[in-house]
Amino acid sequence: MTMEEGTLNSPSRCELTEEEYEAFQWDTREDCEVRQILDRVADKWSLLVIALLDLNTLRFTELKYKIDGISQRMLTTTLRHLERDGLVSRTVYPVVPPRVDYALTPLGMTLHKTIQSLVTWTEDHRSEIAVARDQYDKRVNA
Amino acid sequence: MTMEEGTLNSPSRCELTEEEYEAFQWDTREDCEVRQILDRVADKWSLLVIALLDLNTLRFTELKYKIDGISQRMLTTTLRHLERDGLVSRTVYPVVPPRVDYALTPLGMTLHKTIQSLVTWTEDHRSEIAVARDQYDKRVNA
DNA sequence: CAGTATCCAGGACGATACTG
């Protein structure tokens, strides 16, 4: 297993020999590129915006309406970030009143499967998590 | 397609007829269970802790050492949250000096594939993202 | 409609000191 450069992309433990395992080290440096991108993608609002835009192109107000609890400011910020990263495209129509459409770029679309997997996991295990929380709280308050 | 209750788990657009698509609506309510869990799992530090523990059991200090930039306080907080959600187990050995091992629970282990998919995506596309950022910055500064 | 600008509160977070 070559490891020219540190990486967050790790094999599962069982795929490694004892030696390989010992040698393996993640790159968790705060300034590393992967962590910066992860922070962006794994962001609370980004996740929701991407998932919604994967369903279809939406206007600013439509997004704001569909995402409960997001403020105008945070929606703007989130969209700018995603646009900067090339995940979302912004199309302005020169009409009055203004119309701006947001859509996923091809790059953004490649995230669908990944995000879906995260959401699916959450839905599949939410009851287990609820149980775990109850037990934990009981243990602590006892 | 039945939709007894709103859900974040959405099909891809192409899988829907026009009608189904119109009827489809996510549950993005702020207080919905799925969003709460997502916020936990998609958290910056949680992601790193889970991925590291997936490689092997670690002690408190080992985790702190391996995760660049995390403070003692945040590590403790993150671990407590993950423990509460039943993703991480905490084992205390009654020795001096104390020894506490953290490991993924079976539930936590089921997250491996998902998180891995996220990290892999990030690594696969980081150059594209870097290019997009450069272009965006140039456009804005022009 | 689709933002930008400004202000401000609250929580996240780091630093530090202390303990079983």
Added chain:
DNA sequence: CAGTATCGTCCTGGATACTG
């Protein structure tokens, strides 16, 4: 070693008001 406790800061993010 593995925390807890406390304090102070910074920054996220909400509320509000204004504009092309």
